[in-house]
Amino acid sequence: MNPSVAAISLTIAFALQTHAQPAQPRNVLATVPSCTKVVFPGRSWKQEKRLEKDGWSETRLLAAQQYASSLHDQSMMTIDCGRLINAWGDTSRKITIFSVRKSLISALFGIYASEGKIDLNETLEQAGIDDAPSPLTKEERQARVIDLLRARSGIYHAASFETDFQRKIRPIRGSHVPGSFWFYNNWDFNVLGTLFEKKIGLKIGEAFYQRIAKPIGMQDFRPEDVYYVGDTSVSEHPAYMFKMTTRDMARFGLLYLNQGRWKKRQVVPQQWVDKSSHASEMVRFGKMPVGGYENLWWVEYGGVHLGEATVSGMFSAQGAGGHYIVDVPSRGLVIVNQYENEPGAHDSRGVLLAAQDTHAIFDEQADHLMKMILDSQNSSDSTAN
Numbered sequence: 001m002n003p004s005v006a007a008i009s010l011t012i013a014f015a016l017q018t019h020a021q022p023a024q025p026r027n028v029l030a031t032v033p034s035c036t037k038v039v040f041p042g043r044s045w046k047q048e049k050r051l052e053k054d055g056w057s058e059t060r061l062l063a064a065q066q067y068a069s070s071l072h073d074q075s076m077m078t079i080d081c082g083r084l085i086n087a088w089g090d091t092s093r094k095i096t097i098f099s100v101r102k103s104l105i106s107a108l109f110g111i112y113a114s115e116g117k118i119d120l121n122e123t124l125e126q127a128g129i130d131d132a133p134s135p136l137t138k139e140e141r142q143a144r145v146i147d148l149l150r151a152r153s154g155i156y157h158a159a160s161f162e163t164d165f166q167r168k169i170r171p172i173r174g175s176h177v178p179g180s181f182w183f184y185n186n187w188d189f190n191v192l193g194t195l196f197e198k199k200i201g202l203k204i205g206e207a208f209y210q211r212i213a214k215p216i217g218m219q220d221f222r223p224e225d226v227y228y229v230g231d232t233s234v235s236e237h238p239a240y241m242f243k244m245t246t247r248d249m250a251r252f253g254l255l256y257l258n259q260g261r262w263k264k265r266q267v268v269p270q271q272w273v274d275k276s277s278h279a280s281e282m283v284r285f286g287k288m289p290v291g292g293y294e295n296l297w298w299v300e301y302g303g304v305h306l307g308e309a310t311v312s313g314m315f316s317a318q319g320a321g322g323h324y325i326v327d328v329p330s331r332g333l334v335i336v337n338q339y340e341n342e343p344g345a346h347d348s349r350g351v352l353l354a355a356q357d358t359h360a361i362f363d364e365q366a367d368h369l370m371k372m373i374l375d376s377q378n379s380s381d382s383t384a385n
Contacts, residue, residue, distance in 0.1 A: 034329055034330050034331065034332045035081035035082075035257075035332035037081065038081050038082045038254070038257070038258045038332075039081060039082035039083050040082055040254070040262065040263050041082065041084070041217070041251070041254075042217075043217065043219070044219060044247075045077075045084040045087070045091075045247055045250070046084060047084050047086075047087065048080075048083045048084055048085050051085060051086075054080065054083070054085070055377060055378045056080070056085055056086075056376055056377055056378075057376045057377075060372065060375055060376035061078075061085070061086045061373070061376045063372060064369060064372035064373050064376060065086070065088050067368070067369055067372060068088065068337075068369055069088075071322075071339075071361050071365055071369070072339075072340065072359060073089065073322065073337065073338075073339060073340075073361065073369075074089050074090065074093070074095065074246075074338045074339055074340040075087070075088060075089025075090055075091045075093070075246040075337075075338045076088055076089060076246070076335070076336065076337045076338070076369075077091055077246055077247065077249075077250045077334075077335070077336045078333065078334075078335050078373055078376075079250055079253065079254055079257075079333065079334040079335075079336075080332055080333055080377070081332040082254055082258075084250075086373075086376075087246075087247075089246070089338070090246075091245060091246040091247040091250075092219075092220065092245050092246075092247060093245060093246075093338075094220060094225060094243040094244060094245050095243060095244070095245075095323075095338055095340070095341075095342045096241055096242070096243050096341075096342055096343055096346075096351065096354065097242050097243070097244050097249070097319045097323045097338070098241070098319030098320040098321065098323055098351075098355055099189075099317075099318060099319045099320060099323075100242070100244075100249070100317040100318065100319040100323050100324075100325060101240060101241060101242040101319070102189055102296035102317070103276075103296050103297050103317030103325065104208060104212075104242055104252065104317070105192060105193065105196065105204060105208075105240070105296065106149065106276060106295045106296035106297065107212055107252075107255075107256075107260075107268045107272075108196060108204070108207055108208060108211065108212070109145075109149060109192070109196065109272075109295070110260075110268050110269050110272030110273070110276070110295070111211055111212075111267075111268055111269065111272075112196075112199070112200055113272070114269040114271075114272065117199060117200060118145065118195075118196070118199050118200075119145065120144065120145045120146040120149070121144050121145070121146060122144060122145055123141060123142050123143065123144055124136065124140070124141045124142075124143050124144075124145075124191075124195075125138075125141035125142065127145070127195055127198070127199070128198070129141075129191060129194065129195055129198075131157055131191075131235055131236055131237065132235075132236050133233070134157060134158070136155065136157065137173070137174065139154075139174065139177065139178070140153075140154065140155045140157070140173070140174075140178070142178055143155055143178035143179070144178065144179070145192075145195065147178050147179045147188075148188040148189075148191060148192050148195075149192065149295050149296060150182075150293070150294060150295065151182055151183060151184055151185055151188055151189075151293060151296075152178070152179050152180065152181060152182050152183075153178055153179075153185065153187075153188045154176045154177050154178040154179065154180060154181060155173075155178070155185070155187060155188065156170050156171045156172065156173045156174075156175070156183070156185070156187070157173065157187050157235065158170075158187070158234045158235055159185070159186035159187040159190055159234070159235055159237075159239075160190060160230030160231045160232065160234045160235035160236070160237060160238055160239070160348075161186055161190065161229055161230045161231070161238065161239035161348055161351075161352075162186045162187075163352060163355075163356070166186065170183075170185075171183060182283045182293065184293075186239065187235065187237070189239070189296070190230070190235070190237040190238060190239050190240075191237045193237070193238070193239070193240040194236075194237045194238075203223065203226065204226050204240050205222075205223035205224060205225060205226030205242075206223040208221070208223075208226070208242075209221060209222060209223045211267070212252070212255075212267060212268070213248070215262055215265055215267050216251045216252070216254075216255050216262045216267060217251065217262075218248040218251055218252075219245070219247060219248060220244070220245045220247070220248050221244055221245075221248050225242060225243040225244065226240055226241065226242055226243075227240075227241050227243070227346050228240055228241070229241060229346065229347055229348045229351050230348060231348055239351075241346070241351060246336050246337075246338050249325050249336045249338070250325075250334055250336045252325060253325040253326070253327055253334035253335075253336055254334050255267060255268065256268070256273055256276075256277070256315075256325075256327055257327050257329060257332070257333075257334050259273050259274065260272065260273040272295070275294060275295060276294050276295035276296075276297045276299075276315070277294070277297060277299060277313075277315040277327070277329075278292075278294065278299060279291065279292020279293065279294050279299040279300075279301040280292070280294070281301070282301050282302055282304070289301075289302060289304045290304060291304040291305045296317075297315050297316070297317060298315060298316050298317070298318055299315045300312060300313060300314045300315060306326070306366070306367045306370055307363065307364065307367035308367050308368065308371050309367045309368070309370035309371035309374060311328050311330060311331065311374065312330060313328070313329050313330050314326060314327060314328045314329070314330075315327055320341070320354075320355040320356075320360070321339040321341040321354070321355065321357050321360040321361065322337060322338070322339030322341075322360055322361030322366060323337065323338055323339060324336065324337040324366065324370075326370060328374070331374070331377060333374070333377070335370060335373055337361075337366070337369070339357075339360060339361055341354045341355070341357040341360060342354065
C-alpha cells in the first residue's frame with residue numbers, strides 16, 4: 001500500500017504514458033442535480049444548522065468524522081453550494097499543503113494569460129529559461145509553457161527538490177520530445193514558478209494574495225505564506241511551497257466550483273477553469289489508468305479518479321500526506337481535507353521528511369473517507385453505516 005497522493009506529489013513521481021482511449025468506468029457513484037444558486041461566505045464560514053432538511057445525514061457525517069479521527073486527520077470541511085455543512089478539527093491552522101500548491105499557481109497562470117502577460121505557447125527558449133549547472137539542450141528549450149502546465153515538457157533535468165525515488169524513475173533526457181509524454185515532473189512545476197515571477201515581476205505569494213486571496217475573502221493567507229526550498233547545486237529553480245488553512249482552501253475550491261466567479265467578480269477566467277477541470281486523455285502508471293491531468297489539476301476521466309469515491313466530472317488538487325481540495329460539480333460539493341504533516345523546518349530536508357510521513361493517509365483510506373462524505377448527502381439516518 002502506498003501513501004496517499006496526495007503522495008504522488010513528492011514521494012512518488014509517475015513516469016506515465018498518455019493514452020487516448022478512456023478506461024471503462026468503475027465505482028462511479030450516481031450523481032444528483034448541481035447547485036441552482038451558490039451562496040458565498042461572508043468574513044467567515046457559518047455552519048448550516050438544519051442538515052436533515054437540506055438532505056444531509058448527521059449520523060453518516062458523524063461516522064465519517066470518526067473514521068477521519070482514526071486516520072489522525074487534522075481537519076476537514078464539506079461545502080454544499082457554498083453552505084458549510086460540516087467541519088471538524090482546526091480549520092484555522094496554517095499547514096504546508098505540498099502539491100496542492102500546483103493547482104493554486106495554475107489559477108495565476110490562467111489570470112495572467114488572459115491578460116496577455118503570459119503566452120502559454122511561448123517556448124522556454126523564447127522566455128529566456130535555462131538551467132544550471134547543467135544547461136538545457138536545444139530541443140528541451142522548445143518546450144512551451146503549456147507543456148509544463150500539463151506535465152508534458154519532455155525535460156528530464158534533475159529537479160532541485162525531489163526524492164531519491166523520483167530521481168531513479170525519471171526518464172532519460174532526450175527520450176521524449178516536448179508535448180508528447182506525461183510525467184509527473186517536479187522540474188516542470190518548479191520552473192513554472194521561476195517563469196511566473198520573471199514574467200509578472202511579483203513573488204508568487206504577493207500575486208496570489210492580490211489576485212485571488214483578497215478578492216475571495218481568504219481569512220488567513222498572506223504573501224509570506226509562500227516559501228521556497230531547493231538545492232541550487234542541482235538546479236537553479238526552487239520549489240515554491242504554500243501554507244494555508246482548511247477554511248481558505250475551501251474558498252478556493254468554491255471559486256472553482258463556481259467556474260472562477262466570486263459573487264459578481266470573475267476572478268479566474270471561466271474558460272481556464274473549464275479547461276483545467278476536463279481531461280482529454282487518460283494518463284497511466286504503467287498499465288494502470290489514473291485519470292486525467294490538466295493544468296496542474298487531477299481530473300476524473302473514464303470513471304477513474306478517487307477509487308470508490310469517483311463521481312463523473314469531479315476534479316481535485318492533491319498534496320502529499322492527505323491534503324485535498326475536491327470539487328464535485330454535479331453534486332455542488334467542495335470537500336477539503338488536511339493532514340498534520342507540517343515540516344519541522346522549511347528547508348528541503350524538512351519538507352521531504354514531512355512529505356514522506358509514514359503515518360500519512362493512504363489512497364484507499366482517503367477514497368473511503370470521501371465516499372462516506374458523499375454518501376451522507378441525500379441519505380436517511382436509518383440507513384447510515
